[in-house]
Amino acid sequence: MAKSIHLTDVRKVFKSGGKEFEAIDNLSLDIPAGSFTTIVGPSGCGKTTTLRMLAGLETPTSGQIHFGEEEVTNLRPQERNIAMVFQSIALYPHMSVRENIGYGLKIAGVSQAKRNESIEEAARTLQITDQLDKKPAELSGGQQQRVALGSAFVQNPDVLLLDEPMSDLDAKLKAELRVEVQRLHQELDTTIVYVTHDQTEAMTMSDNVVLLNEGSLEQFDPPKTLFDYPTSEYVARFIGTPSTNVLECRIEIIDGVPAVTGHGLEIPLPNQDLSAFTGDDIKIGIRPQYLSLGTGDHSVEATVEVVEPLGTESVVHARTLDDTRLDIVSAAADDLAPGESIAASFDKDHLYFFDADGATQLFGEELTENQSQAQWGSEQ
Amino acid sequence: MAKSIHLTDVRKVFKSGGKEFEAIDNLSLDIPAGSFTTIVGPSGCGKTTTLRMLAGLETPTSGQIHFGEEEVTNLRPQERNIAMVFQSIALYPHMSVRENIGYGLKIAGVSQAKRNESIEEAARTLQITDQLDKKPAELSGGQQQRVALGSAFVQNPDVLLLDEPMSDLDAKLKAELRVEVQRLHQELDTTIVYVTHDQTEAMTMSDNVVLLNEGSLEQFDPPKTLFDYPTSEYVARFIGTPSTNVLECRIEIIDGVPAVTGHGLEIPLPNQDLSAFTGDDIKIGIRPQYLSLGTGDHSVEATVEVVEPLGTESVVHARTLDDTRLDIVSAAADDLAPGESIAASFDKDHLYFFDADGATQLFGEELTENQSQAQWGSEQ
Amino acid sequence: MLPILYALNMSLFSNPTQEAAFVGLANYTELLSSPDFWSFLWNSVVYALSTTILSLLVGLGLALVVNQRIKGRSILRTMMIFPYLIPTLVVIFLWKFILDPNVGILNQVLVDAGLLAQPIGFFSSLKWAMAGVVVTSVWKFGSFSFFILLARLQAIDPDLYERARVEGATTWQAFRDITFPHLRGAILIILLVRGIWMFNKFDIIWLSTNGGPLNTTTTLPIRVYQLAFNEVNFGGATALAGIMFFLLAIVATVYFRVFNPSEEVGA
Amino acid sequence: MATSSKGAGSFVSQKRQQQIKRVGVYTTAILVSIFVTIPVYIMLLLAFQPPEVVFSGGQVNLIPQILSFQNFNELLTTTKTVRYMTNSIIVTGSSMVLSTSIAVTAGYGLTRFDFRGKSLTARAVLFSYMFSPIVLAIPLYVLFYTAGLLNSYFALTLSLTAISTPFAIWLMWQYFQTIPISLEESAWVRGASRWRTVRDVVLPVARPGYISAAIFSFAVAWNDFTMARVVMSSDNMYTITVGASLFLDRVSVGWSETMAVSFLMCIPPFLIALFLQNYLLQGFSVGGLE
Amino acid sequence: SSILSGSNNNSDGKGKTISYLSDRGDSKQVINEIIGEFEKNHDYKVNVTYTSKGTSTDQQLQKMVAAGNPPDLIFDTSADAYRYQRDGDLAAISNVVQDSELPDPVNVDGESYFAPTMVEPLMFWYRNDLYSSNPESWSKWETEAKQVSQSHNIKGFVTQSGQTNNADTQITQYLWQNDVEIYNGPSDNIQVTIDDGANRRKAVETYQWLKTMSQYSPNGSGWEWGDAIEALQQENAAAIASVGGLPILTIAENRPDLVEKLSPSPYPHPEGTKRSKWWAYMEGHVVRNDGKATEGAKAFADFFSKSDKFMDFVLSAPLFQFPPTRKGLNSEAVKNNETIQNHPAVMKLVKENWDSFSTILATGKDGAPNIVAADAYGQQLLGQSADQLLVGGKSPEQTVDWVAKQLRGLKN
Numbered sequence A, B: 001m002a003k004s005i006h007l008t009d010v011r012k013v014f015k016s017g018g019k020e021f022e023a024i025d026n027l028s029l030d031i032p033a034g035s036f037t038t039i040v041g042p043s044g045c046g047k048t049t050t051l052r053m054l055a056g057l058e059t060p061t062s063g064q065i066h067f068g069e070e071e072v073t074n075l076r077p078q079e080r081n082i083a084m085v086f087q088s089i090a091l092y093p094h095m096s097v098r099e100n101i102g103y104g105l106k107i108a109g110v111s112q113a114k115r116n117e118s119i120e121e122a123a124r125t126l127q128i129t130d131q132l133d134k135k136p137a138e139l140s141g142g143q144q145q146r147v148a149l150g151s152a153f154v155q156n157p158d159v160l161l162l163d164e165p166m167s168d169l170d171a172k173l174k175a176e177l178r179v180e181v182q183r184l185h186q187e188l189d190t191t192i193v194y195v196t197h198d199q200t201e202a203m204t205m206s207d208n209v210v211l212l213n214e215g216s217l218e219q220f221d222p223p224k225t226l227f228d229y230p231t232s233e234y235v236a237r238f239i240g241t242p243s244t245n246v247l248e249c250r251i252e253i254i255d256g257v258p259a260v261t262g263h264g265l266e267i268p269l270p271n272q273d274l275s276a277f278t279g280d281d282i283k284i285g286i287r288p289q290y291l292s293l294g295t296g297d298h299s300v301e302a303t304v305e306v307v308e309p310l311g312t313e314s315v316v317h318a319r320t321l322d323d324t325r326l327d328i329v330s331a332a333a334d335d336l337a338p339g340e341s342i343a344a345s346f347d348k349d350h351l352y353f354f355d356a357d358g359a360t361q362l363f364g365e366e367l368t369e370n371q372s373q374a375q376w377g378s379e380q
Numbered sequence C: 001m002l003p004i005l006y007a008l009n010m011s012l013f014s015n016p017t018q019e020a021a022f023v024g025l026a027n028y029t030e031l032l033s034s035p036d037f038w039s040f041l042w043n044s045v046v047y048a049l050s051t052t053i054l055s056l057l058v059g060l061g062l063a064l065v066v067n068q069r070i071k072g073r074s075i076l077r078t079m080m081i082f083p084y085l086i087p088t089l090v091v092i093f094l095w096k097f098i099l100d101p102n103v104g105i106l107n108q109v110l111v112d113a114g115l116l117a118q119p120i121g122f123f124s125s126l127k128w129a130m131a132g133v134v135v136t137s138v139w140k141f142g143s144f145s146f147f148i149l150l151a152r153l154q155a156i157d158p159d160l161y162e163r164a165r166v167e168g169a170t171t172w173q174a175f176r177d178i179t180f181p182h183l184r185g186a187i188l189i190i191l192l193v194r195g196i197w198m199f200n201k202f203d204i205i206w207l208s209t210n211g212g213p214l215n216t217t218t219t220l221p222i223r224v225y226q227l228a229f230n231e232v233n234f235g236g237a238t239a240l241a242g243i244m245f246f247l248l249a250i251v252a253t254v255y256f257r258v259f260n261p262s263e264e265v266g267a
Numbered sequence D: 001m002a003t004s005s006k007g008a009g010s011f012v013s014q015k016r017q018q019q020i021k022r023v024g025v026y027t028t029a030i031l032v033s034i035f036v037t038i039p040v041y042i043m044l045l046l047a048f049q050p051p052e053v054v055f056s057g058g059q060v061n062l063i064p065q066i067l068s069f070q071n072f073n074e075l076l077t078t079t080k081t082v083r084y085m086t087n088s089i090i091v092t093g094s095s096m097v098l099s100t101s102i103a104v105t106a107g108y109g110l111t112r113f114d115f116r117g118k119s120l121t122a123r124a125v126l127f128s129y130m131f132s133p134i135v136l137a138i139p140l141y142v143l144f145y146t147a148g149l150l151n152s153y154f155a156l157t158l159s160l161t162a163i164s165t166p167f168a169i170w171l172m173w174q175y176f177q178t179i180p181i182s183l184e185e186s187a188w189v190r191g192a193s194r195w196r197t198v199r200d201v202v203l204p205v206a207r208p209g210y211i212s213a214a215i216f217s218f219a220v221a222w223n224d225f226t227m228a229r230v231v232m233s234s235d236n237m238y239t240i241t242v243g244a245s246l247f248l249d250r251v252s253v254g255w256s257e258t259m260a261v262s263f264l265m266c267i268p269p270f271l272i273a274l275f276l277q278n279y280l281l282q283g284f285s286v287g288g289l290e
Numbered sequence E: 001s002s003i004l005s006g007s008n009n010n011s012d013g014k015g016k017t018i019s020y021l022s023d024r025g026d027s028k029q030v031i032n033e034i035i036g037e038f039e040k041n042h043d044y045k046v047n048v049t050y051t052s053k054g055t056s057t058d059q060q061l062q063k064m065v066a067a068g069n070p071p072d073l074i075f076d077t078s079a080d081a082y083r084y085q086r087d088g089d090l091a092a093i094s095n096v097v098q099d100s101e102l103p104d105p106v107n108v109d110g111e112s113y114f115a116p117t118m119v120e121p122l123m124f125w126y127r128n129d130l131y132s133s134n135p136e137s138w139s140k141w142e143t144e145a146k147q148v149s150q151s152h153n154i155k156g157f158v159t160q161s162g163q164t165n166n167a168d169t170q171i172t173q174y175l176w177q178n179d180v181e182i183y184n185g186p187s188d189n190i191q192v193t194i195d196d197g198a199n200r201r202k203a204v205e206t207y208q209w210l211k212t213m214s215q216y217s218p219n220g221s222g223w224e225w226g227d228a229i230e231a232l233q234q235e236n237a238a239a240i241a242s243v244g245g246l247p248i249l250t251i252a253e254n255r256p257d258l259v260e261k262l263s264p265s266p267y268p269h270p271e272g273t274k275r276s277k278w279w280a281y282m283e284g285h286v287v288r289n290d291g292k293a294t295e296g297a298k299a300f301a302d303f304f305s306k307s308d309k310f311m312d313f314v315l316s317a318p319l320f321q322f323p324p325t326r327k328g329l330n331s332e333a334v335k336n337n338e339t340i341q342n343h344p345a346v347m348k349l350v351k352e353n354w355d356s357f358s359t360i361l362a363t364g365k366d367g368a369p370n371i372v373a374a375d376a377y378g379q380q381l382l383g384q385s386a387d388q389l390l391v392g393g394k395s396p397e398q399t400v401d402w403v404a405k406q407l408r409g410l411k412n
Ligand SMILES: Nc1ncnc2c1ncn2[C@@H]1O[C@H](COP(=O)(O)OP(=O)(O)OP(=O)(O)O)[C@@H](O)[C@H]1O
Pocket: A131, A137, A138, A139, A140, A141, A142, A143, A168, B014, B015, B016, B021, B022, B023, B041, B042, B043, B044, B045, B046, B047, B048, B049, B050, B087
């Protein structure tokens, strides 16, 4: 039975060599029952720690965790009906792949025959049928990871915790397994919490994404909201590859209308009350995908540094005249050479406006729509 | 001193529980000195095994390996001047991060002071300065991986072997470190062999890409060639995400001209001698990025199954009328609903033509250019 | 191995330390035809098996306990290794002083508490003598398996336990499915080697009961000693040692066949 | 696909099991403490009190009355206990170091190198333990006499090492198999020689293993009576076990002196247990247990 | 001794080092003094190897013999001496023994092979505060032991049994007390006579008495001398058998308050028997004939017996060891010994019974050396017979049959 998950002011402090290290800082989250939540964030931000607290493998230093109505903060892992794939994979070295996958079922008292059925089905899905009789040490990295995944697949937990379960798999297989994980999510009545570094996974699979920043919550929203309406420069930069370009500008009153200036730009913000920021620094963010080569309404001049061909598109790494990095994704960049001068233009609809602290103050589309977005509350 | 690497008819057979398992099958490769070569391939195809043979950790069952002129097939790892980052990371649990990174230098007899300098520089680059005094068990997965990477950074080997060194890092950090690895490659005079599942890495970093398929070489070419001129359906499908769409068609003579038909398509191949295939099955491949929604010169009808929003673009998973999968990448798919009927059109320049065995027979651009490509020989 | 061959050679002579007369296998046939031999063999088997298995269980239990995070485990660990390190001579002193009917404090306490009418001579009663030597042996040798198993326990990747806990395994199941497979090789070797040693163990019994009363604790090695030094029949003694050697060799060969203790959990 | 009732198949609830486990753990700990402490307490009781105090009134007085070194004084002035102890410490120490080193080297070799008949050899070595050591005294004496090695630390150290090494090798062989080879591989590719790898990587990780081997060799050597009796025939060369057995059956030696000498014989084991224990605790174990 | 290379007796110059095997570690100091004097006067060095009591001398001896390195001189019992003589390993030391007043228990064909240095007679000890008088006779022992056991929280007696020297000596002595002739015949034709006619009846009687007494005794199976002494010391038993004044030595240390409550007594005897044999150990020197310094060893044995430190040696355990001659017994040294002075009753017993002191060896016809008895003692068969009776539950008759059979088995 899928359960909702509630974290209330959870903190986790590690003691290491006499020093204290705060891995999770006052994290509160409400994850709906049956939902698929992805945790993302830079390496070392506390994703695994959060998952381990959900599993009962670490006890929060303070705060509570509830599964549904039940407080589980101090319950042991065995007492929570969960399954987990470890980032470290953690296969039993002395058991064959088959036994590894089936171990959870064996514990649950499932009969040999039924177990084998489940195991073989999982193995087929994961394309490791040939490896079933090997020992983990004889597997490749990706095969080991699939075995770990397999042992989660065959179970039927209230909460399924997956810690980067596909980091060692190739894109093609990943794409196939993504579909399988989603199918599983629908079949089993379970709440999934999924840690990943792969934004495609985060974007495509999840109902909600948690973005952590050094142990605190940065944003918790559905993926599309996260992508389109980042609440901060941090989120905007972290989500999406290549990273969102950020240009430092100022707000000036031009012709009585506040406008963003800098980098040769002049973007009037007619009906927005940014007067508070007048004379202040403001930063504008624009995704590389929304920049196009050539001049337009708003364009920035830059010098090409490197062109990285990605197949159908290329990433142009350039620098503006004042040396700010500017990345442009374009399908027509093959003939650009390093050192070449280019112009990159954008539609102001796609802009984000951040204040000096990095909090988002305005989305470009508000300029034209002139209405606040229902999906997001203007935090801070 | 960077050295070229030559594999000649290398085979590797593992014995496991009485059964033999051929992990590498007659692999021959010539990797130029100082180049950056990426090995890609599905999980379990033999990438790690190849790297381990280069490192001297496995001995080929048959065949030779040369570094430059010198045969190293049976040399021990210590006798090859190499550095390696293991897929399994393999940090020394009893040493601090600092000692872990510096161990290779210590072996080489570098003084404590110099060692510390290198270590700290590497740590800065890898953003693990704060972790230097921790033990590996106290690190997050990604931090551990960076420590492993750090220990390769500080060395100065002839050959640097990296086995998925960034699989546990977030996209942003990965992008930054990609640049660092490339800088390192230029600074150090070293040949790099890099195993990865991340196609962006493979495409952006490497001079050449090796694509393995169940232990044998599928294609060995610069990344752009691999992407644009795959020698087989296998390569076309493996490289690029989402995977290349493949439609089964036939060659028929229409109006005296051979043409590809099927799925409602009719693509004349006027000046190509595909008469040998007349009446035969042929497969056409088209990348999802080259499909656009709506009808055109050549278009296929399909029904939408799922739309995956990826941020700036979405992937439309659809099925043709005869149930073949068809993926389309589009920036304007937000309003498509599952079940909707769509048409996807393409430019025949972007087509690949595969015979029944999957070998590429023709590239779409040849149809217009009518000249054979210098970059690729028509293998098989 | 030279001394063993030398000893086996001596077993073919009637009085090998003095002027030796070659008697072939006579020493062997004489021993094997004595009915006492079988009762001594039985005693040896009882003693060896019970001490080996009990010390293994004790050692395993202790190792599992100390492997827990409990307070004072380091003091415990020191205490647990200690009995194994002190000489048998001292062990016997200590246990005699406890079990002795006269100065023994166990008797004193039991009698004072009214639980016993009169002191029991643990080492001199038919009922208790074997138990007495077994307890003494287990006290000394329990820690042998303790420190070996503890070392092995510490080498088990804790991730495996975490995974098992998440999969819902109880403490017992985790022991059965993770701990035991990792300890299996060590346990099998401990059983074998400890078994061999206890089968050949001489000093504890000799110093505490001398093999008595009425030969209830006379094991084959005690008999070897009596033959060699009380009855000055060194040929007989070495022959008996030879018989024991062959018995053990057969058992060990079968044991290796069946259990293959060198097969290890891959790391 | 699977049942959702975790822990089915066990009749006792998790919480209960946990309680049972805790109770079990602490009971064992306490029992063991008592079991080990009582004999030791008695030893101290007798060793540090004059006999007439301990035995006065026809009972063993379990509560200490006064502290006295009379028994030790007696030992140290009328016997060569100090000399015997020194001898024991010398041979035990050397044998422990020697045996552990051999065990580490051979154990590593057995684990990491493949050669024909490897496990057969290893098994054969264990067969040497099967011959009753009682009758070996005479052959050994003959051998040592012939080799002119009687009465030397060297010979005794060697014999004790010969006794402890086979099993110590087994221990290390078994232990090294638990160490992931990738740790070593990662040192090799950095150019560390085999020996260097063993020193820097394998040994620190194998610490619990070789400490077991050291404990074992110590126990064998410190406990030894037979070998010392075979090799040493001069009063100045006796080890403490032999030396003590010489004066302990004197008519005038009672329990008090016996316990006093026992106490002396327990000091090195205690120090060893303490030292190895701390050494074991330092740092870590592979899994980062501590 | 050097650390690296052992000292090999061979290398010390041929025949100039006397290799001496002794279990008298207790008297190490005196022995070293005597050796010092000997080495001053003779061109020999003496190299002592000490062994602990019990079988370790045998063990050491066998090793040395097997290696072709036998000792020249051994300190041992007369029984063992006779055994070595029989094996042809001893050199005669008639001049040492016959020129002096020493007893001559191992005399074969007129040649002496054993130079006694001390005598250790058996003796009983009882609690004079619990026993109403010195019981002496079987029936009185029985009544007294019974009375003590019933009216005090203590056992009146100790019956020892099992494969130990003390049990063996005690049972032998009990049999002797009832005039049982266990053996008969000359040295070369020893017969086991314990189950013949009158002997059998008397032996059964003896075992019967033992069985009766065991009711008032703790289970003494496998007890060494010290165990019985501890029973006395801890007031678990009111009377024990022991060697000389050994109990006094131990108890004086642990329970000084108890010493004066202890009185010596001869072994219990049935009414009307004469006391013919009184077990006394005899220990001394034998010289092997296959050593490298046989002559030196003879000289040392002689020097030892005549040394002015000889009495110091004997008196290193007063009340327990006594000089081997009556002259020695009456010597000033003995008289002046403080411990002996404190326990005149012990001395009185020894003096009065001196003539009936006998070793187990001298149990052939007319005291001829009896190798069967020596071997029986080596394996403690009579001690085991008591175990059969008291622990194993055999009847006295069965016990006699059992022991007779075992003894005959030895003969063959
Ligand atoms: N020791 C071994 N015994 C048996 N089979 C092995 C052994 N090592 C590897 N293999 C098999 O060889 C094949 C290639 O393994 P390898 O580790 O080279 O794969 P890989 O390409 O690195 O895969 P991944 O991307 O999953 O790491 C796999 O199918 C694996 O199961």
